Amino acid sequence: MLRTTPRRPRATIASTAVLTAVIGATAFVLAGCGIAGPGTVSTVGKVAFETPLAIPPLAESTVDADGTRVFSLEARAGTTEFAPGVASETWGFDGSYLGPTLVADRGERVRVDVANALDESTTVHWHGMHLPPEMDGGPHQMVEPGGTWSPEWAIDQPATTLWYHPHPHGETESHVARGLAGMFLLHDEAERALGLPSEYGVDDLPVIVQDAGFSADGRKEDTQRGYAGGLGDELLVNGTRGPFVEVSDELVRLRLLNASTARSYAFAWGDGRPVELIGTDGGLLEASASLDHVRLSPGERAEVLLRVAPGERVVLQSRMTPEIAALDGPVAVMNGGTDEFDVLEVRAAEQLDPSPAPPATLVDVPDLDPSEVAADRRFVLGDSFEINGHAMEMGRIDETVTVGTLERWTVVNDTSLPHSFHVHDVQFRIASIDGQAPPPELAGWKDTIFADPETEYELLMRFEDYADPDTPYMYHCHLLWHEDQGMMGQFAVVEPGQRATMTEETDHDHH
Numbered sequence: 001m002l003r004t005t006p007r008r009p010r011a012t013i014a015s016t017a018v019l020t021a022v023i024g025a026t027a028f029v030l031a032g033c034g035i036a037g038p039g040t041v042s043t044v045g046k047v048a049f050e051t052p053l054a055i056p057p058l059a060e061s062t063v064d065a066d067g068t069r070v071f072s073l074e075a076r077a078g079t080t081e082f083a084p085g086v087a088s089e090t091w092g093f094d095g096s097y098l099g100p101t102l103v104a105d106r107g108e109r110v111r112v113d114v115a116n117a118l119d120e121s122t123t124v125h126w127h128g129m130h131l132p133p134e135m136d137g138g139p140h141q142m143v144e145p146g147g148t149w150s151p152e153w154a155i156d157q158p159a160t161t162l163w164y165h166p167h168p169h170g171e172t173e174s175h176v177a178r179g180l181a182g183m184f185l186l187h188d189e190a191e192r193a194l195g196l197p198s199e200y201g202v203d204d205l206p207v208i209v210q211d212a213g214f215s216a217d218g219r220k221e222d223t224q225r226g227y228a229g230g231l232g233d234e235l236l237v238n239g240t241r242g243p244f245v246e247v248s249d250e251l252v253r254l255r256l257l258n259a260s261t262a263r264s265y266a267f268a269w270g271d272g273r274p275v276e277l278i279g280t281d282g283g284l285l286e287a288s289a290s291l292d293h294v295r296l297s298p299g300e301r302a303e304v305l306l307r308v309a310p311g312e313r314v315v316l317q318s319r320m321t322p323e324i325a326a327l328d329g330p331v332a333v334m335n336g337g338t339d340e341f342d343v344l345e346v347r348a349a350e351q352l353d354p355s356p357a358p359p360a361t362l363v364d365v366p367d368l369d370p371s372e373v374a375a376d377r378r379f380v381l382g383d384s385f386e387i388n389g390h391a392m393e394m395g396r397i398d399e400t401v402t403v404g405t406l407e408r409w410t411v412v413n414d415t416s417l418p419h420s421f422h423v424h425d426v427q428f429r430i431a432s433i434d435g436q437a438p439p440p441e442l443a444g445w446k447d448t449i450f451a452d453p454e455t456e457y458e459l460l461m462r463f464e465d466y467a468d469p470d471t472p473y474m475y476h477c478h479l480l481w482h483e484d485q486g487m488m489g490q491f492a493v494v495e496p497g498q499r500a501t502m503t504e505e506t507d508h509d510h511h
Ligand SMILES: [Cu+2]
Pocket: 418, 419, 420, 477, 478, 479, 482, 483, 487
């Protein structure tokens, strides 16, 4: 934990006025929703790294007579001690905070028996998974208190790091912030052949990063709200404050997941060594990319390799800058754009097991052919939490897609502030960013992108396998407060010539 825990003062009327003046046209975003944090947060050099990193347990499973791998998850309320002896009220799956890690192989059929032991309705969405819309766990698959839900589907996508979290319309931010999230790892033969670090919790580490606010005595509390949503001034990794992890292999794989509700990170190593990126949201890259930092907005994942020397200690940091954050001046200062964090200390043992270097070429990531595009769609992210001029309505299908076709979705952030864009069901490829080819870290499979202000992204995606005119998938900003406010839309995937038949009225009362 922090050696010193300075409390951030409450934002003043003056700082709100500055922010309002600078944001100008989007100032109403803040109306009635509290105010932005007051200044730069830096925990660099102040984190003692005294607590062993918690590793979420692997979820147990059984295999049915028909070969289906069956997991169970129970969403429940509990208490968690983020500081010894100080209980915070939290939610978790099968525990009090976060949830177990599910693991499955490409080609397997899986079922998850989800039980809701909370006293309010929630959902469990399988973020990044290709699956039928009824199994997706979006806002149309609510699980009532005391209720159960048993989605099942076949795993058919490349090895990667996915995750699961609630998606109840209007309440996603609060359900995730209370602790409902976990990882879902997929493996396949192509990945196994590479000999990458793959011993879970040993040389293959889940790194679930969340920001949080704490009282002086260590009780988790609500965070202060910036334009993006609540920003905490400390970090948790797998629910651990001030974590260290001991490793005994030369090569370590970290699966970074930004499970924060609003904060983006610029992950980098404390000693300035490059970040070796091997995978993004939907799979491994063709070849590793050596980067100064890896930027992750909420919901995004990155797999990175770290080679350690005997006895060394390496600190994972997040060093955000206004340029990386795409925020300017006082708005950057008040919205996390200048914040720096010590995230996790990796401690190498004095004796390390040797690890071979991975091959230069990892996996085949075939291009999607733009000449096959069957439909072009345009999604303009606008002010007041709108996409294409309107807020999410549970009873309105915004787009109807024909199954089996390739589409090009042009996403335009038409605002002066960053947003993000996440599409359910598919992994997509970024064809261009303002007309330019994407950098290596954005050239692989993605399901969520940071959307820079005044920037246009062309995404190519193929909608395969699952047509259902009655149940839509979602696309939305993954800044969860924005999503809750309605920065989301719905698309149905149908057979050729079929029409979507959504009739459900909205039952969400926007606040
Ligand atoms: Cu947004």
